[in-house]
Amino acid sequence: MADRAQPVSTRWGLGAAALVAALIFGTLVAVAMRAEEGSGLSSSDWAALRFTLVQAVLSAAISVGLAIPVARALARRRFKGRQVLITLMGAPFILPVIVAILGLLEVFGRAGWVSAGLGLIGLPPVRIYGLHGVVLAHVFFNLPLATRLILQGWQEIPAERFRLAAQLGFGARAMLWRIEVPMLRRVVPGVLAVIFAICMTSFAVALTLGGGPKATTVELAIYQAFRFDFDLGRAALLSGVQLVLTGGAALLALRAATGAGFGGGQDRMVHRWDGRGRGARALDFSSIALGAAFLLLPLTAVVLSGLKGLSDLPIQVFSSALISVGVALVSMVLTLLLALPMAVAVALGRDKIGEAAGILGLAASPLVIGTGLFIIIFPFANPTTLALPVTALVNAVMALPFAVRILVPRARQVVVQYTRLSLSLGMVGWPFIRRVLLPRMRAQIGFTAGLAAALSMGDLGVIALFADPEVATLPLQVFRLMGSYQTDAAAGAALILLVLSMGIFWALDRGGRWHAEA
Amino acid sequence: MKYLFIAAGILSAQAVAAETPELTVYTYDSFVADWGPGPQVEAAFEATCGCDLKLIGVEDGAALLARVRLEGVRSEADVVLGLDTNLTTAAAATGLFAEHSVEAEYDLPVAWDDPVFVPFDWGYFAFVHNADVTAPANFRALAESDAKIVIQDPRSSTPGLGLLLWVKAAYGEDAPEVWEGLSDNVVTVTKGWSEAYGLFLEGEADMVLSYTTSPAYHLIAEDDPTKAAAVFDEGNYMQVEVAAKLAATDQPELADQFLAFMVSDAFQSIIPTTNWMYPAVTPAGGLPDGFDTLAQPGKALLLTADEAALARDAALDEWLTALSQ
Structure with missing residues (x-):
């Protein structure tokens, strides 16, 4: 399709994808080449691989399964505090892992609120540690993301479709099969792939809540290869296996994403006439209430313990907060610079390349990327002085899969709808981007920017590998x-971190939210 | 692009200071934290050396060694501070470290005559619990009790590896059986010390693997006497933290001077209330108030560096097998 006339070039997008791929494979190769002696995969590595796959599949399936009713309810209902709720629900995703785990345990742990409640009626405490604990934590982290991505799918259905559906007198079933299921079939596979990829590289969550070495993941095996055995060859090998599995799963998922989409609309405000029955309202109400309780209770625990600690904060926390905001903003800009061209390239038909490069950012082991960058930088410069730029770059690459997922559907719509008109008006290149594409993608760009910045704020990332005492x-x-x-x-x-991340996320996301609101 | 300015600032500051010699010390991250020993050590050494001491933090001991191995002879580090005896055999085998010239009267429970590595602090591993409960007297009693413990994974954590070698040193061939007995006491295994200790403070377990010096922090810094460490009658395993000079250093005299400073009172008196460990050489002023209240193990266990290196892989397999059932 490359020979078809197009309003913008796909060159930049392919270039960005190539850059990301180069970073990920380059660092992997750098690590592999530094390997001295090495061993192949042991039987415990295979066990780790099995456990990693099982928990990642379960976590992705359950996160998405629960996100669908919550997103549907949020798409259908308008109520006071809806936007605040949507923003707050994103919080688990951007907390440092250990803080989120402690919050989760304060609710679901052996000495947590739920156990205390059970104790009052004479029941034993909940047993959180095990595969179910790992999945619970991953759902906690990823349900908000899945909800937002699927909600976006609903919001991208043009207002005209709902109007037509109402005129045709669609009942709940017709609505479901004619509008909602086709949308979900397009959106859900990509969301599954992203969450699967995140859970594939889980380490601290899986180990802590898994209750012991049974819950060893590939990422822990990589860590062990680096730290315990200093076997760089095995680390690179394991990381390669992780990449192939995640990449393969992502391609399968994206191939499964079918359907032609809904075409364009005239960017009208969405108005819904469906879901007014008592059953639908009760269903939506309970979905939102349960989803909110599950996500907000641990968050409340984090806030409560944070308030206690605010009085004895050392001064350095505030300078670190400034540094983090700086890194987050740079990382956000980098994410957009990489993701927008990639999304456009995908929309113009170079889908597999762009989306695969996007997913790889999550499939790669952060430890391997960090170490690989270290090996590459070391001969030329002191990696410690580059700690912050490197952190911003790696965070951007990690945020890329989300960014691509968020941007692509809308970019596709815009391209489908406006290509012919723009070409006939001779609006190609920059004028097309500025006058047609960007204004119509405001909501998605805002969401992407907010997510990228917040993710970067919360990520411990590679900074620990390069740490400089001053920054x-x-x-x-x-x-x-x-x-x-x-x-x-x-x-x-951690509370300050949470407030700052949410603040940045809210400000950026809000910048683009105009079209989603009634 | 704020950070670029910061980076530029650091670079130009370095250029100005180029006349004063610079000593680069790699250490673990918590050492360089603002509330760790780093800032005080830096000020005290710079007051006497006429040099610029640069402390670079790298996660933990194992990461520190990995970093030095990655950098090899071209490393900017002159001294590495923060390995422990479980790592020193592997570290010495790299050939990257040089012999030291330090002579000191160490106050360690074990004799010390390593030609390459100089100890700067030490501690006993112990299970920390709330002072109002009676702790079991040894691993077998712990295994039979229904006390819940949180431990660290030996593959990613220094204390976790210490526990592995503790059980090995105390029980030898019976270690697998002891671990099987302990498996129902282990609530969970964490990536590092921070996670495990956090879980314990949240009430997720009755005891956590830490140090006999941990209650000193709560007592001295928080005025909280409610934490205690359990002394086990088979002995408590030790951790001895060491430093060494790199063979490829461009500041060999300064590095020697730093190692000598490290076992002097000026350095050693900083350690107890910043690193919360025992100083390798008790300073003239003695230990801070509160340290006298700490539990004193009757027996100190420590595999030599070579024994630890030999025992490590088999002990890990036993641990994995026992806890994976």
């Missing part, structure tokens, strides 16, 4: 406080 990010500072017994201060710093 610590806020997550690193939280971790340092925890590592020196100052648990309360760490909780306070």
